[in-house]
Amino acid sequence: MTxxxxxxxxxxxxxxxxxxxxxxxxxxxxxxxxxxxxxxxxSNMINLNNGGVSPQPKSVQDALFRYTEMANEAPSxxxxxxxxxxxxxxxxKLADLLRVSPDxxxxxxxxxxxxxxxxxxxxxxxxxxxxxxxxxxxxMMNAWKAREKRDGIVLKWVDFDFPENDPASIATKxxxxxxxxTKVVQLTHMINWVGQMLPIKEIAIEAKKAGIKTILDxxxxxxxxxxxxxxxxxxxxxxxxxxxxxAPFGTGLLYIRKSEIQxxxxxxxxxxxxxxxxxxxxxxxxxxxxxxxxxxxxAIDFHNIIGIRRKQRQLYELKQYWTNQVxxxxxxxxxxxxxxxxxxxxxxxxxxxxxxxxxxxYLFKHxxxxxxxxxxxxxxxxxxxxxxxxTRYELDMLVEGLKKMAES
Numbered sequence: 001m002t003x004x005x006x007x008x009x010x011x012x013x014x015x016x017x018x019x020x021x022x023x024x025x026x027x028x029x030x031x032x033x034x035x036x037x038x039x040x041x042x043s044n045m046i047n048l049n050n051g052g053v054s055p056q057p058k059s060v061q062d063a064l065f066r067y068t069e070m071a072n073e074a075p076s077x078x079x080x081x082x083x084x085x086x087x088x089x090x091x092x093k094l095a096d097l098l099r100v101s102p103d104x105x106x107x108x109x110x111x112x113x114x115x116x117x118x119x120x121x122x123x124x125x126x127x128x129x130x131x132x133x134x135x136x137x138x139x140m141m142n143a144w145k146a147r148e149k150r151d152g153i154v155l156k157w158v159d160f161d162f163p164e165n166d167p168a169s170i171a172t173k174x175x176x177x178x179x180x181x182t183k184v185v186q187l188t189h190m191i192n193w194v195g196q197m198l199p200i201k202e203i204a205i206e207a208k209k210a211g212i213k214t215i216l217d218x219x220x221x222x223x224x225x226x227x228x229x230x231x232x233x234x235x236x237x238x239x240x241x242x243x244x245x246x247a248p249f250g251t252g253l254l255y256i257r258k259s260e261i262q263x264x265x266x267x268x269x270x271x272x273x274x275x276x277x278x279x280x281x282x283x284x285x286x287x288x289x290x291x292x293x294x295x296x297x298x299a300i301d302f303h304n305i306i307g308i309r310r311k312q313r314q315l316y317e318l319k320q321y322w323t324n325q326v327x328x329x330x331x332x333x334x335x336x337x338x339x340x341x342x343x344x345x346x347x348x349x350x351x352x353x354x355x356x357x358x359x360x361x362y363l364f365k366h367x368x369x370x371x372x373x374x375x376x377x378x379x380x381x382x383x384x385x386x387x388x389x390x391t392r393y394e395l396d397m398l399v400e401g402l403k404k405m406a407e408s
Contacts, residue, residue, distance in 0.1 A: 032314065035306065036389040046369045046394045051192060051220065051346050051385035054246045056299065063298040064248050067291035083290045090297045094253055097223070097300065097308075098237075099230035104261075106254040106282040107293050111219040112139050114238025114254035117282060118215055119143040121264040122236075124183055126152035131177045132186040133158040134377055135193055137217060140186065154181070160196070162335040162379075165342065167199040175206045184213045189227075190220035193374050193383065195319070195336045195346025197225070204233040213260070219243060222253075224315060224344055226308045235260050246387075247299035248292035254282055311388060315345035318386040322395040323347050329406045335379070348374060350381030351406050359405060367401045 038057040041047060047055075056064075071078045087107065095102040108114060120143060124130070130144060134157050148155050156177045164170050174185060185207050190197045204214040215236045221227060222239035223246075229237065237255040241247035256264060262277040268284050303311070320338065327334050331352040337343045351359055356373040359382045363369040371382045384398065 032388070036391065038302070039389045041389060044368065046367065046397060048384045048386055048390070048394075048398065049370050049372045050387040050390075051243070051383060052372060053240075053242050053249060054244060054387055055389075056242075056246050056248060056295075057302050059302055060246065060248065060295050060298045064291060064295040067294050071291055079287075079290050083294055086294050086297070087290065090293060090300075093297055093300045097303075098255060099228040100255065101258065103279055104255055104258050106256075106279045107296070108252050108254055108282065108285075109250050110242070110252040111137070111217060111238040111240045114252055115140050115215065115217060115236075116143055117254060117267055118236045118238070118256070118264060119147065119186075121267075122184065122213065122215075123263060124151055124153050127154065127181060128184075129154045129156055129179060129182040130184045130186065131156045131158065131174055131182060133160070133188060133191070135160055135191045135196075136186060136188045137192060137219070140188075140217060144186070156182075160191075162194050162196055162348070163337040163342075164196055165337050165339060167202065167342065171199050171202045171206070174203045178207070178210055178212060182210065182212050184215060186215045186217065188217040188219075190225070190344060190346065192220055192346070193376055193379055194348035195220075195343050195383075195385075197221070197337075197342045197344065199342075200227075201231070201233060208233055220346065221344070223303055223308070224312065226312050229255060232257060236264075241296055241299065244387075245296070245299050245303055247296045248289075250289065251292050251296055254279075306388065312344065314388060315386070316340050316343065318390055318392075318395065319343065319345050319347045319384075321392055322384065322399055323349075325399045326402050326406070329403065331406045332402065333381075335381075345385055345387065347384045348379065348381055349384065349402070350379070351402075354405070356381045359402075362405050363398070363401050366404075367397050369398055369401060 039055055040058055041055055067083060071083060091102045091105055091107060095105045130153055132144060132155065144155055147153055158173045185203065187198055187200050187203060189200055200216060207214050213235045216234045218237050218239045220243065222244060224244035235257050239253050241251040241253060242249045256279060261279055266281045266284060271284055274281050323334050326332050333350045334347065336347045356375050360371050360373045363371055371384055374381055374383050386395065
């Protein structure tokens with residue numbers, strides 16, 4: 001690895017990274033400067049909507065292009081005979097991040113595909129109850145409403161008043177709805193609208209005691225928050241790898257606890273030679289993007305170089321950096337918890353008398369800051385989501401824009 005005018009160039013090999021990583025660890029600013037240099041982000045826009053989808057570091061883009069070029073030399077040979085062989089290694093690396101068995105992890109396209117597979121496949125009968133939140137992701141709520149209409153199940157809804165700062169109170173909102181008829185509880189680990197995290201372990205343990213299955217939407221916590229499924233208190237989980245893992249667009253994973261796999265049918269026709277308890281039955285889609293799936297491994301390599309604990313801490317501190325500077329303004333409301341155990345990178349704000357869309361448009365017009373409007377239930381504001389490449393200078397621009405708008 002070389003430097004040009006004091007700036008780190010892109011990764012040339014992971015051996016080079018190992019040579020330079022220890023000196024950089026002694027200086028956090030240098031380390032995060034190197035991390036930023038590995039992304040091909042625009043210098044003419046400040047991207048603070050990483051909660052939707054994250055960019056890939058250059059090493060992941062290069063791997064994807066390399067696999068794509070190889071596949072195009074003879075697609076049916078390289079895709080099905082050569083590249084497909086590498087998928088099991090990627091599966092193992094994903095499983096290691098969750099501390100589970102590779103035989104419990106399927107590679108697919110996103111959280112929606114994962115959770116739809118479970119929601120529509122899990123066996124439920126008329127009168128069975130499902131506990132979920134009014135602030136779950138809309139596609140998941142709509143899927144449950146479809147099952148309610150189709151099968152006559154009963155949906156019981158948890159409500160929130162953000163920010164929720166008491167883990168015990170949050171857990172009680174769910175467990176107080178449990179009855180002998182409750183069969184499933186769905187938990188959104190980090191609520192996408194505001195960045196509120198749930199105490200999933202406490203809720204899932206109580207669910208297990210009552211014989212209730214737990215479905216986890218980890219779209220915003222996988223590769224963002226340090227957590228494990230090794231204790232076995234989560235039965236099903238879905239995640240999008242193009243979010244915080246920064247893997248190729250349209251990659252995701254489905255986790256199902258080994259004993260539960262046989263209870264969920266695959267959407268697509270299964271290989272008749274495959275056992276019903278084989279997690280790979282959920283990957284029988286026909287021709288698929290093996291090139292993107294292999295590049296997931298490169299994203300995991302980059303993620304591990306940073307380290308999940310350092311990454312989680314940095315993302316939390318970036319959120320705190322800008323929220324601490326604007327929370328004193330009387331017209332600005334921050335509805336994301338300050339507690340590190342209940343929040344991460346995502347922050348939500350509203351300005352009194354302003355629509356969320358107004359705030360978003362003002363920031364883009366005057367500061368070229370890309371954010372996203374949030375208007376859902378009792379929320380009307382914008383979501384700000386930095387990533388590991390975001391600088392404090394960029395967040396200073398955000399703070400300046402918010403203060404000027406609030407003062408006006």
